[in-house]
Amino acid sequence: MTDTQQYAISEWHDTAAIYARLKQLIKEPPRTIRRDKMEAFLKYYDDHCRKSRELTDAAKEFIPGGVQHNLAFNYPFPMAIEKAEGAYMWDVDGNRYIDFLQAGGPTVLGSNYAPVREKVMEVINRSGPVTGLFHEYELKLAQLVNRLMPNVEMLRMAGSGTEAVMAAIRVARTHTRHKKIIKVGGAYHGWSDQMVYGLHIPGTGRFEAKGIPRGASSQTQEFYPNDLGALRRLLTLNLLTGGTAAVIVEPVGPESGTRPVYKDFNQKVRALCDEFGALLIFDEVVTGFRLGMGSAQGYFGVKPDLTVFGKCITGGYPMAGALGGRKEVMMHLSAGIGGTGERAYVGGTLSANPLSCVAGYYALLEMEKTNAPVLAGKAGDRLTKGLNDIIAEHKLPFVAYNQGSIVHLETAGVMLLDFRNPLKIARELKPRNHMMQEMGAAYMAQGIITLAGSRMYTSMADTDAVIDDALGRFEQVLSSVEGA
Numbered sequence: 146m147t148d149t150q151q152y153a154i155s156e157w158h159d160t161a162a163i164y165a166r167l168k169q170l171i172k173e174p175p176r177t178i179r180r181d182k183m184e185a186f187l188k189y190y191d192d193h194c195r196k197s198r199e200l201t202d203a204a205k206e207f208i209p210g211g212v213q214h215n216l217a218f219n220y221p222f223p224m225a226i227e228k229a230e231g232a233y234m235w236d237v238d239g240n241r242y243i244d245f246l247q248a249g250g251p252t253v254l255g256s257n258y259a260p261v262r263e264k265v266m267e268v269i270n271r272s273g274p275v276t277g278l279f280h281e282y283e284l285k286l287a288q289l290v291n292r293l294m295p296n297v298e299m300l301r302m303a304g305s306g307t308e309a310v311m312a313a314i315r316v317a318r319t320h321t322r323h324k325k326i327i328k329v330g331g332a333y334h335g336w337s338d339q340m341v342y343g344l345h346i347p348g349t350g351r352f353e354a355k356g357i358p359r360g361a362s363s364q365t366q367e368f369y370p371n372d373l374g375a376l377r378r379l380l381t382l383n384l385l386t387g388g389t390a391a392v393i394v395e396p397v398g399p400e401s402g403t404r405p406v407y408k409d410f411n412q413k414v415r416a417l418c419d420e421f422g423a424l425l426i427f428d429e430v431v432t433g434f435r436l437g438m439g440s441a442q443g444y445f446g447v448k449p450d451l452t453v454f455g456k457c458i459t460g461g462y463p464m465a466g467a468l469g470g471r472k473e474v475m476m477h478l479s480a481g482i483g484g485t486g487e488r489a490y491v492g493g494t495l496s497a498n499p500l501s502c503v504a505g506y507y508a509l510l511e512m513e514k515t516n517a518p519v520l521a522g523k524a525g526d527r528l529t530k531g532l533n534d535i536i537a538e539h540k541l542p543f544v545a546y547n548q549g550s551i552v553h554l555e556t557a558g559v560m561l562l563d564f565r566n567p568l569k570i571a572r573e574l575k576p577r578n579h580m581m582q583e584m585g586a587a588y589m590a591q592g593i594i595t596l597a598g599s600r601m602y603t604s605m606a607d608t609d610a611v612i613d614d615a616l617g618r619f620e621q622v623l624s625s626v627e628g629a
C-alpha cells in the first residue's frame with residue numbers, strides 16, 4: 146500500500162555532518178554564559194517569580210524535590226504554571242512564556258486545544274472519566290490509529306509509555322519464547338526495571354539502575370547508536386543463549402534523536418530482526434503522530450512488529466500509553482474475547498477509559514484535519530534555521546538540528562559525552578550538566594520554556610511570528626556566551 150501521508154520532516158538531515166559538529170562541540174571546553182550576564186538572568190527569578198518560589202518551596206516539604214516530573218526545570222527553582230493555551234504558558238506570577246516544552250511532546254495542536262477539550266468535556270459530563278467497562282471511543286481510537294498506521298492492526302491502551310514498553314517486551318517474549326531485549330545505548334524507553342539500562346549516554350549499562358536488582362536488567366543489552374555491526378554481533382551471540390525476543394528502537398535515534406540515526410538505519414535493523422527471528426519494536430512515544438499522521442514508520446517506510454505509543458495517542462490528556470501491532474502478536478494480550486495461545490499478562494485500573502480515548506480520537510482527527518504535524522514541522526525548520534544563523538553569527542560551537550518539530554539545540558552536549566572516555570566524563574559531566582541548567586534558566590528568563598535547556602518541541606500554534614519572536618529571545622541568551 147502506498148503511503149499518502151504527509152510528513153513533518155522536509156528533508157532528512159545530514160547525519161554525518163551533525164555528528165562532526167557534535168564531536169567538535171564536545172572537544173572544546175564548555176562555553177558558558179558570561180558571569181555578569183548570568184547574574185542578570187537569575188535576577189529575573191528574584192524580581193518576577195515570587196509566587197512560584199513560595200509555592201515550590203512549600204512543595205519541597207511534601208513532594209520529593211518539590212516537583213513530580215523529571216522534565217520540570219528546577220534551576221534556580223521550579224516554576225509553577227497556571228495557564229496554557231496555544232503557543233504560550235503563564236506562570237502563577239502572570240509571566241508569559243513561549244512553550245517549547247509542550248508537556249514533553251503530546252500537544253502538536255498547541256496547548257489546551259479547544260475543539261478537543263469540548264469533546265472531552267461532553268464525555269466527562271456523561272460518563273465521568275472512567276467506568277471500568279468498555280466504551281465506544283476505545284474502538285473508535287483503535288480504528289482510527291489503524292487507518293492512519295496500517296501496521297497497527299490492533300491496539301491495547303496502557304497507562305503510560307513506560308507501561309506500553311513493558312507490555313511490548315512481555316508480548317515479544319511470549320511470542321518468540323526468547324528472553325533477550327536489545328536496545329540502542331542512550332535511548333529512553335521509560336523507567337521500568339528492565340529499561341533503566343544504558344540510559345541517556347550509550348555504554349552506561351546499569352549506571353542509573355539504583356534500586357533495581359541486577360537480575361531485572363540481566364536480559365537487556367545495548368549497542369552503540371548506528372553501530373549495526375555491534376547489533377549483528379549481539380544477535381549472533383544471543384543465538385547461543387536462546388535467541389533475541391526483540392530489538393527496540395526510537396526511530397529517529399536515542400533520546401528523541403539527540404544522537405540521530407542515518408536514514409537507512411531502521412530499514413537495516415528490520416532486516417537484521419528478520420534474519421535472526423527477533424521482533425522489531427518501534428518506540429513511537431515521541432514520534433507517533435508528531436512526524437506525521439503515519440508516524441516514523443510511515444516516514445521511514447519500515448514495518449515494525451510492535452509499536453509503542455504515548456504522548457500524542459491521548460492528545461495530551463491522561464493516560465497516555467498504548468501498544469499496537471500485528472494481530473497475531475497482539476492477540477497474546479487478549480483480555481476478553483478469543484485469546485489464543487499463551488497470554489502475556491497486562492492490566493491497569495484506568496488503562497482504557499473514555500477520557501483518554503475520546504481525547505486521543507479527536508486530537509488525532511483534528512491533527513489530520515489541520516495538517517498539524519506538517520505545520521509544526523515547518524515551525525521546527527524555521528526555528529532550527531534561525532538558531533543556526535545566530536550560532537554562525539556569533540561563531541559559537543553550538544549545534545542546532547531538527548527532525549521536523551523535534552528541535553535540538555546542543556550547547557552543553559551533556560548527553561553526547563562518550564562513556565568510552567571515562568576520564569572526560571568524570572571531569573565534565575557535572576559542569577556540563579550545570580551549564581545546561583544555566584542555559585535553560587536563561588532561556589526561561591527570556592520568556593522561553595525548553596525541555597531541559599536542550600530540546601524544543603514545536604506545535605501548530607507556533608506561527609512564523611511566534612518563532613521569530615523566540616529567535617530574538619534566543620539571540621539575547623546566545624550572544625551572552627563567553628567569546629560570542
Ligand SMILES: Cc1ncc(COP(=O)(O)O)c(C=O)c1O
Pocket residue numbers: 249305306307308310333334335336395401428429430431455456465466
Ligand atoms: C521514546 C520514549 N519512550 C518511552 C517513554 C516513556 O513514556 P511515559 O513517560 O509516558 O512513561 C518516553 C517518555 O518521554 C519516551 O520519550
